[in-house]
Amino acid sequence: MFRTALRNVLAHKARLLMTVLAVMLGVAFVSGTLVFTTTISDAYTRSSEKSFGGVDVQLRAARSGAGHDTGRLLDAGLLGRARALPGAASATGSLSGFAALAGEDGRLAGDGWATIGANHDDSRYPMREGTPPRSDGEIAIDARTAARTGYGVGDTVRLSVSGPVLKERVTGVFSTDDGNVAAGGTLTLFDTATAQRLFAEPGRFTEVDLTAEPGTSPEQLRQRAGKLLPHGVEAVTGTQLAAEQADRNAASVSTLSQVLLACAGIALFVGTFLIVNTFTMLVAQRTKELALLRAVGATRRQVTRSVLVEAVLVGLVASAAGLAVGVGVGAAVRAVLSATGSTLPDGPLVVGATPAIAASALGVGVTLLAAWLPARRAAKIPPVAAMSSVHAQATVRSLVVRNAFGAALAAVGGGLVIAATAMADGDLWLGLGAVLLLAGVFVLTPLLSRPVIAAAGPLLRRFGVAGTLAGQNAVRNPRRTAATASALTIGLALITGLTVIGAGADKVTHEMAAGDWRADYRVSMANSGPLAAGTDATLSKLDEVVAVSPRREVPARIDSSVQTVVGFDTAGIDKLLGIDFTEGGFAPDRGGTAVVDEETATAKGWRLGDTIDVTWPDGARGGLELTGVYRSAFDDGVKTDISVTDPHLDRIADTEIFVKTSGGPSEATKRTLRTALGDSPAILIEDKQELVDGITGTVGIVLNILYGMLALTVVVAVLGVVNTLAMSVHERAQEIGLLRAIGLDRAGVKRMVRLESLAISLFGGALGVGLGVFFGWAVGKLVATMQGIDSWTLVLPWGRLALFLAVAALVGVIAALWPARRAARLDMLAAIQAE
Template sequence: MLRTALRNVFAHKARLLMTMLAVLLGVAFVSGTLVFTSTISDAFHKSSEKGYAHVDVSIRQDNSDAPEGRGSLSPLSQRTLDRAEQLPGAKSATGVVSGFAALSDKKGKLVGDGFSTEGANYYAGRDGKGTDPRYPMKDGAAPRAPGQIALDAKTAERTGYRVGDTVRMSVDGPVRKEKVTGIYTTDDGSVAAGGTLVLFDNATAQRLFAKPGEYTEISLQAKPGVSQAALKAQAAKMLPSGTEAVTGKKLADDESEQIENGMSGMKTSLLAFAGIALFVGIFIIANTFTMLVAQRTKELALLRAVGASRRQVTRSVLIEALVVGTVAGLAGMAAGVGIGAGLRSLIGKMGTMPDGPLVIEPSTVVISLAVGVVITVLAAWLPARRAAKIPPVAAMGSIHAPATTRSLIVRNTIGALLSAAGAVLVLMATRMEDGGKAPMGAGAGLLLIGVFVLTPLLSRPLIAAAAPVLRLFNVSGKLARQNAVRNPRRTAATASALMVGLTLITGLTVIAGGVQQAIDKMASDSLKADYTVSMANFTPLSPEVEKKLARSDEITATSPLRNARAKIDGDTEYLTGVNGSAIAQLTSLDFTKGGWSGISGGKQVVVDTKTAEAKGWKVGSRFQVTYQDGKKAQLSVAGLYKGNEMIKGIMVDNKTVTPHMAKVADMQVLAKTKDGATDQVKKSLEKQLGDNPAVLVQDKKDISEGIAQMINILLNMLYGLLAMAVIVAVLGVINTLAMSVFERGQEIGMLRAIGLDRRGVKRMVRLESLVISLFGGVLGIGLGVFFGWAAGELISSSLETYSLVLPWGRMGIFLALAALVGVLAALWPARRAARLNMLAAIKTE
C-alpha cells in the first residue's frame, strides 16, 4: 500500500501541483513571519546590549514607589551625581537628561516622523572639558555652549546636514535655530530604527528637559573586577528618596522585552492572516483529494477486492497527503526564508532597523513543516475515510458517485444549526456593552462554518438566479449552469475559499467607513474652534504657543488644554485645564445639566456623564482634590456633559491647576478666527508659529483626513495581507476546473462530436468558473456586511457617533474582483478542455 501511494503521487504530479501551491503559500507566510520577527527581535536585542555597553548601573526615578503625582519632586541633582562618582566600585558616573526634540530637514519637514525624535545631553564632566564615551565624535566637536548641537551620523546622512550648518528644530513648540558642531556615532536602538537623537551641551539640555542642575538618570560604569550586582549594592546605600538602582543587563533585557512586546502585535496579525490563507487552503486540499479519490474509485475498489482492508485504503490516501504536505512544507519553508530576507532587506534599506544577520530558529523550521503536514493530512482524512467506506462492488459499478439524499439532509441540518447558533451569538454580542468581543468572535466563526456547510444547498437557488444571463450564451451558458450545480459539494468548497477572503475584506471596509464617519461627526459636533494646534507627535506644547496665537489679529478666542495629574477620592485622575472665559466659544458640548457658567471662577468643574456616574456626582456635588504638589482644595460640579473620544473628563479653569504643576505645558490649543477656517488663515497661523514642522495646525477637515489616512493605510495593509487568501482561492478555482475537465473528458468529447466548437467549449468552462466565483463573492460580501454591521453595533457602545456606512463603490469593486478571479482562473482549464482530442476523449472510460 505504501508503494501504491507513492506511485500515485509520482504518477499524477500535475494534478497535485495546485494543492501543493496552496499549502506552500500558507506555510511560506507562516515561516516568513517567524523568520522576519525573529530577525528583528535579535537585531534590536543586540542593539540594546550595545547601547548599554557603557552602563553597568543606572540610577533613575522610581515613580512606582513614589506617591501618585509626586515623582517629579525627587530630582537627581549634581550632588547625587558627585556621590555616585565617589562609590568604591564606580569607574565613572554620567548624568543623563533627555526629552522630545523635533528636527527639521532642509525642506522644512520633520525628520524621523513616526519614530523616536529625541534630544539629550553631551556630558563632558563637571568642568565641561571632558568627553562623553557614549557619543564618540565622527566629525567636528561636541556641543559646549547654547546654540550648538551634535547630530547622529544616520540622521546627518539622511538629511545631508554637515558640520557648520544651521538647523531649525523645536523642543516644545517655538522654533529654535542651532548650529551643528559635530557628527557622532551611536548604537542607540531608536536611532537605528529611523529616529533622531540631537545632543545639546549639558546646561542647555537640563534647561530644556528638566531643571538647571538636575538629571533624569545617572549612569555608572564599574571598575574592572566589580560586577554589576556589586556596584548596584553600593549605589543602593546612597539613593535619594524616590529613586532606584538598576543594572545595565536588566535595562537591556527590559528594552528587548519592550521591543518583543511591540513586535508581538505585528507577529500575531501576520500569523492570523497566514492562518486565514491556510484555512482557505483546507477547502482546496479537501476538494482536491475528494476529486482524486472519485477518479480512482475503481482502482481503490480493485485493491479492496484483492484483499486490502478499509484501513489500508485510508492509509494509502493519507500517505499520499503526507508526501504532498511534506514537499509543500519544505518548499514553503524555503520560500518563507526568502520572504523574511526580503522584508529584512527592505526595512534595512529604509533605515528603520539595526544591522544584523538573518535568524532562522529551529522552532521556525519545525512549526513550518508541522503546519504543512498537519493541514494537508487533516484535510485529506475525510475524503480518505469516505473512499474506504465504499463497497468494492458498488465502486466497480460507480453507483456510489452521487451523494445520497440522507447525507445532504444531515449536512444541511448541521449547517442550519451551526448558522443559527452563530447568528444568535453574534446578535447577543451586539447587545453587550462590555465583554461582547469573545461571543461575537465565537458567533462569527460558527456562522462562517455553518454557511460553508450550507453552501451546497445555497448554490442551487443562487446559481439559478444567474440563468437569465447565462441563456444569452445559448448552449454554452446552459451547460455552464448545469455543470456548476451538478456537484454542489465541489462547487461549495471552491466558492467557500473565495467567500472567506471577501467576507473579511468587506467586513473591515464596512467597519472602517463607519469609524471614519463617526470621527467626522464627532469633530463637527464637539468643536466650534476653527483650528487645533498641537505637537506633531502629541507631546506637551509650550504655553508660549497659545500666548503667541492669542496676540494674533486673526484670532478671536483661544484656550489651551492642559493636563494636570491629581488624586480624587484616593484615585488618580487627570484634570483638564481650560480658559474658562473662552471655552464656551470653542466647544459645542451636549450638557445634560448645568453648563460652563461659573467655571471661570476657579472653584467649579464640568464633568462628562460617565465619570460623574462612576464617582456618584451630580451638579452641585463637592469633592476634595490633591494636586501634584501635594496641596489640597475643594471643588464643585457646575455641569454634566456627554463626553466622546475627542473631549471628555474633568475640566477646570487653568488658573486653578497651573500653580500646582511642576512644569506648565499644554497638550493642545483650540483657536477661533474672525474669518473661519481657510487655507489663507491656516498658512498665516503657521507662519506666525515659525513654519515649525513639529507643530500641527489643523482644522476639522484636517483632523478627519488625518484619521482617514491612517485608516486607509491600515486597510491597504490588510487588503495586501488578505490578498494571500484570494490567491489561494484562485488556485482552488483553477484546481477544481482542471479536475472537472479531466473528469468530463468523455462528455466534452461527445459535445465536440455533435457540433460544439472549441470556442463554445472554452466559453462553457469560463462561464462555469465565473458563476462559481460570483457565487462565492455574493456570499462573502453578504456575510461581510452582516459582520461589519454587528461589529459596528459593538463599537457604537463606546463611540456614540458611529453609524453603519455601506461602501457601495468598494463592494462593487469586490464583486468585480470575484468575477475577475473567475475569468483568470478559467484560462488554463478552458484552453485544456478546448484542445481535447474528441475521439480519444470519447473512448476514455
C-alpha cells in the first residue's frame, strides 16, 4: 500500500503542486517568523549580557509589575554603606536618564525611548577617540551614534534633557555593547557632577552598581544589600538587568512577529480548504481504482492509510520547501526593517530546532488533518457501488442533515455574537460565536451557492452559450464550489472586518477628541518620559496662555496593589479636559481629596465620602476622600490635585502638560511655546488635530500592515481556484471535447472557464464582505461596550467594500488563465475518447 501511495503521488505531481504551494506559503511564514524572532532575541540577549558584564548587583528605585518605578534617588550615604558590604569588591554611583541628542537636521537622533544619558565610567565605556567628559559643557557619544550622525571629536552638538537646548562639545567617542544602543538608541556620557544636575540632584544617584569579590555570588551580594535598602529601593542582579533590557528591546519587534504568525496561521487555515478539495477530487477520480483494491483484499484501513500516506508525503515536501523559504523570509524581514530605518543588533541568522520542528509539524499536520475526511469517505464506499458509481450523488437525507446542522451552527453562532456585544466581558463569547457562525456558513455554503450563482444567471446568459454553461458548471458540484469559494471568503471577511473596525475607530476618535479634549495643545516628551520640573510654570508665564495643567503619574499602593495615581492642577482642569462626572467632582479647595472612574468605584465598592487608603512612594501613608465619580473610556483610575502628590516625590516629573491659549491653536502660538521651551528636539507640542491624526494614522499603518499580511490568504485562494478549475477541466475533458465537436470554438471554451471562475470568486467575495461587515460591527460594538463608549456607530466605507469585490473578480480572472488555456488546447478527438 505504501508503494501504491508513492506511485499515486508521482502520478499526480501536477495536481498536487497547488497543495504543496499553499502549505509551503503558510509554513514559510511561520518558520520565517520564528527564525526572525529567534535571531533578534538572541542578538539582544548577547548584547545586553555584554552591557551589564561588569555589574553583579544594582541598587535602584523599586519597580512595580507594570514597569513604573518609585522615583527614589540614592544618596552618598547608601553608596558608602554599599561599599562596606561584606563580599563587595566595589560600588559605583551611576546616573541615567533621557538625553535627546539632535542630529544635523535638528531632529532627534535614534529611537526616543532608548535615547539615554549617563555619567562616564572608564571600565564600562572605553574611549575609541578623544577623552572622556570632565566638566560642564563636555560630552562623549557612542561610536554607532557618531557613525550615524557624522559627529566627531571637537564638534558642537545640540542636546536636551527634558528642558531647554544645551550646546555641548564632543570630547570623545567610545565603544559600548549597551543593548539600547544596539536597538537604535543613543548613549551620551557626562561627567558625574553634570549628570547629577541633569538626571537627579547634587550628591545623589539613580543607581548604585556593585561588583562581587571572588567567592561571593551575585545572589548572595544581592541578599546582603537588601538589608541596607530604604523604602522604595530594590536590589537586582546583573543577570536580571540584562534579561529586562533584552526583553524590552525584543518587545519592539514582538508585535510584528505576532502579526506574521497570526497571518501565517490564517493562510494555513485557508490552505486546508484547498487540501480538502484536492484530495476529495483525487479520491473521486480514483474511485474505481480504490474499489479494485478493496475487491482484491485491501481493507478499509489500508485504503484510508494509503490516502493519508499520500498526504504525509505531500506535507513533508511542502514542509521542507517551506522551511527553506522561511529562512529566506526571516533574513528578508530583518533586511527590510534595517533598510526602513529600524536599527537591529548585529548577529548571525539563528535557525534553531524550533523552526524546523514547527515547519514539519504544521506542514504534515495540516495536510494530514485536511486529507483525513476524504480518505475516510473513500474507504467507506463499497467496492460494487464504487465500480457502478452509485455513490456519486449525496442522498437527500444527507443533504437535509448537513443543511440543518449548518443552519443550527450559524443561528447559535450569530446569536452569541450579537449577545456578546452587550457584555462588559464578552470577548470570549464573541470569539466562540464567530467560530460557530463561520463553521455554520461553511457547512451551508453548498446550499447558498445555488441561489446566489443562479441569481447571476441573467448576467451570465448575456455572454451566450459560454455564459450559460459557466453558470451550470459553477453549481454542478456545490461542495466543490463551496470549498473553493470558502478560501476567498475567509480572507475578504478578515480584511473587510478590519476595514469596518478602522472606519468606526476613526469616527469615534474624532468625536471623543471634540468632546473630551478642550486644551489647545499637549506638551510631552518624544520618549513619553517625564518633562523637566518647572515646564508648566514656564508655559503659564506666557501672555498667550490662559490655563495650564500638568499630568503627573505617581505609583502608590492602594488596597495592597500598586496603582498609578494621577495628579492635575484641578483648579482650572475644566478648561482643559471634559471629564464626564456622574457624581460629584474635583474639590480643589479641600485638601486630600480624589476622584475615581465609575468601573473602579463599582469594583471596589467605593461611594462619595469614602476614604481611600494610600501608601505613597516615600512610604508615607494617608487617606484620600472620594469626592467624585466619572465615566471614562481610556484614562481611568484615581485622580487628585498635584498639591496632594508633590510632597511625596523626590523629583517633580510631568508625563504631559495641557495648555489652553487665548487665540486658539495657530502656527504663531506653537512657535511661541516652542521658543519658550528652548526649541528642544526632545519636546513635542501637538494640537488637537495632530493628536487625532497621530492616533488614526497609527490605526491606518496597522491596517496597511495587516492588509499586506492577509494578502497571503488571497494568494492561497487564487491557488485554490486554479486547482479546482484545473481538476474540473480534467474531469470534463470528454464534455469539452464534445462541445468543441458541435461547434464551440476555443475562444468560447476559454470564456466558459473564465466566467465559471468569475462566478465562484464573486460568490466567495460577496459572502466574505457580508461576514466581514457583521464581524466588524460586532467587534467595534463590543470594544465600545467594554470601554464605556456610547458614540460607536457602524461606518461602512463603501468605496473599499466595492474595491474588495473588485479584488474577488480579479482573483477569478487571474485564476482562470491557465485552466482556460489548458481547456482550449485539448485535442477534441482524444478528449472524446477519454474516460
